[in-house]
Amino acid sequence: MNELLDAYTNHRPILHYSVPHGWMNDPNGLIFENGWYHLFYQHYPDGLQFGPMHWGHARSCDLLHWETLPIALYPDKNGVTFSGSVVADTQNTAGFAKDQTTPLVAVYTSHKDVDGQVTQSQSLAFSYDSGYTFEKYAKxxxxxxxxxxxRDPKVIWHEESKQWVMPLAAGRKVMLYGSKNLRDWNYLSTFESKNPTPEGIWECPDLHLIQAEDGSYHWVLLVSVNVPDESCFGIQYFIGNFDGRMFHSETPEQDILMLDFGIDNYAAVTFNGVSDRVILIGWMNCWYYGDRIPASTFRGSMTIPRELKLRHTTSGWRLLQQPVRELFSAFDKIPSYEYKESALLQGPLLIAVQIRAEKETISLENEKAAFVIQTDTVAKTIRVDRSGCGHEELGKSFLATRTGHYFSDQPLQLYILIDVTSVEIFAANGEAVGTFQYFIDKPFTKISTENRNTSYRISQLKSKENYSISNNGRQ
Structure with missing residues (x-):
């Protein structure tokens, strides 16, 4: 219990990866290799705000318990180390292999600012020890x-055209490049939306082939959208096809598809090296207030890893998200459902809610704070209000109510994942997903609903050992 209260006092997540000290933002270089999931990330070790970027590094065997490793990449003469990706060059296309060891190759943006003159270019580094150390390419x-x-290269191997493909964010467009060897790149094409909204720049593109629930295959392009006037922030996506040169969107121009109806999921990218599912992690923060959230020794955490699926609906193709399957096995299953009001167990919680009423209000509370979720099964909406958790100083975007939409006609079920600083909501089998930070000094102590025919099941982490193992940062 003391450890849990310390976590709330320090706003240190238990179940989500957080940097041990300093600043963290975008996930980088996600790759599964030799039984380990590697998470690199944008990191400034010497301060609590965005600074000269390094690549931090953590790894996990189950996507829940993370081990922080030494810094992987440092700034150099070409600039600071912005976002990028990592691939396993199994065919030694770049010629970096030695002693029959398959190198991991990092492709990242070198950001250089000389007296306000900014240049961004792409650089390489390679590793023979699973990313523990890297050697930068001499050229x-x-x-x-x-x-x-x-910036923000996300490299994949495209088997049909026998080349590496690299999408790059370039203002409000994505430029695609191809290479046979990771060292020499050729321009392929440019993708941009004809819909002028949302405005702002695109960042962290991710191009991935996904098998839909009906067995068909489709390419999905993710871009993170940051509009300076705070009108839109998050991850937009397009469904279409990729022919080895061009991405052709089949998403109607008028449709603005967002991955998350909260605004605390940004720069999310998928893992390379995973063949049986598509796994995504995002930075659980928002540039509108991200450098002002409560902090003492660190600032920054990641979303829970999620599995992406693709479904055809009456409104067209839509991405679905659910927590990775490993999460469910980490919680005790409690067979009985409660209703109306119940005391909450201590620690990270996974709450399954079955809603049968037309309208429902779910409130997570303690004596000083309230986090409110409202559902409407006729309008098919999920509405979240975290303003009852305080922190008016974080501004209008933090305090604003957010609404998500789902499309299923089935009875509504929610999974609510509660950690020390976050509530993540997965509604209607992942059709509507919302990610929300909150900052309070003590855990929520009760959950309440308005309707007697709404039921819920509260699950707790299986053992307190999970706390220390998942503690991803306290050294």
């Missing part, structure tokens, strides 16, 4: 474009 950078915004 960096390998690609430039004389653009101020030209």
């Amino acid at each position: 960096n950078p390998v690609l430039g474009c004389n653009l101020r915004d030209f």
Whole structure:
């Protein structure tokens, strides 16, 4: 219990990865290799705000218990180390292999600012010890474009065209490049939406082939959207096809598809090296207030890892998200359902809610704070209000009520995942997903609903050992 209260006092997540000290933002270089999930990330070790970027590094065998490793990449003469990706060059296309060891190759953005003159270019580094140490390529950078915004490479191997493909964010468009060897890159095409909204820049593109529930395959392009006037922040996606040169969106131009109806999921990218599912992690924060959230020794955490699925609906193709399957096995299953009002167990909680009423209000509370979830099964909406958790100083975007939409006609079920600083809501089998930070000094002590025919099941982590193992940062 003391450890849990310390976590709330320090706003240190238990179940989510958080940086041990300093600043953290975008996840980078996600890859599964030799039984380990590797999470690299944007990191400034010497302060609590965005600074000269390094690549931090953590790994996990189950996507829940993370081990922080030494910093993987440092700034150099080409600039600071912005976002990028990591691939396993199993065919030694780049020629970096030695002693029959398959190298991991990091492709990242070198960001250089000389007296306000910004250049962004792409660089390489390679590792023979699973990313524990990297050697930078002597001929960096390998690609430039004389653009101020030209960053965040997410490299994949495209089997049909026998080449590496690299989408790059370039303002409000994605530029695609191809390479046979990771060192020499050729321009392929540019994708941009004809819909002028939302405005702002695109960042952290991710191009991934996903098998839909009906067995068909479709390419999905993710982009993170940041509009300066705070009108839109999050991850937009397009469904279409990729022919080895161009991405062709089949999403109607008028449809703005967002992955999350909260605004605390940004720069999310998928793991390379995973063949049986698509796993995604995002930065659980928002640039509108991210450098002002409560902090003492660290600032920054990641979302719970999620599995992406694709479903065809009456409104077209839609991405679904659920927590990775490993999460469910980490919680005790309690067979009985409660209703109306119940005391909450201590520690991270997973609450399954079955809603049968037309309208329902679910409230998570303690003596000083309230986090409110409202559902409407006729309008098919999920509405979240975290303003009752305080922190008016974080501004209008933090305090604003957010609404998500789902489309299923089945009875509504929610999974609510509660950690020390976050509530993540997965509604209607992942059709509507919302990610929300909150900052209070003590845990929620009760859950209440308005309707007697709404039931819920509260599950707790199986053992307190999970706390220390998942403690991802306290050293």
